[in-house]
Amino acid sequence: MTRLLKEISASDPLSIAEQKLIIDTAIKENKERPGAVMLVLNEVQGKIGHVSPPMQVYIAHKLNVPLGQVHGVVTFYSFFKTKPRGKHTIKFCLGTACYVAGVPQLIEKAKQMLDIDLGETTPDGEITLEECRCVGACSQAPVVVVDEEVQGKLKPNKFPQVLKKVQKPS
Ligand code: FES
Known part of the structure; x- marks a missing residue:
């Protein structure tokens, strides 16, 4: 996990304090709720506009669920994007x-x-x-x-x- 966070690009939301705070807040607010994975992903997609692969790893780790579960949701619903979209x-x-x-x-x-x-x-x-x-x-x-x-x-x-x-x- 620490290795992954060292390897992420400077433009990834995890490297940008403001955006990381959005992710951490979504995790904190939803961690104990049923359907936490979907709730967090929705919040992050809505506020940041995409859920990059490092973000998926981070969210899975923080929610203590297998990465496959987070990745499965992101790839199943076309609403979720893994790269930032243009203007x-x-x-x-x-x-x-x-x-x-x-x-x-x-x-x-x-x-x-x-x-x-x-x-x-x-x-x-x-x-x-x-x-x-x-x-x-x-x-x-x-x-x-x-x-x-x-x-x-x-x-x-x-x-x-x-x-x-x-x-x-x-
Ligand atoms: S096929 Fe219906 S709008 Fe394109």
């Missing part, structure tokens, strides 16, 4: 209608333009690319969700405009 999120609907209507080509375009993969964030911390399930706008396929806004009937040649809008200085 903006672009999600690609992988539902059948969108898939057939050309979402794979949109994803390719995005990956090419940003030079990152799905699930990754641009090095400047601005944009995260993610996949999502059907958002109920199948008649608008292919659909992407930019932050919370659904954009339909999107063709790869229009994707640069989507990006431009997101990247404009606010």
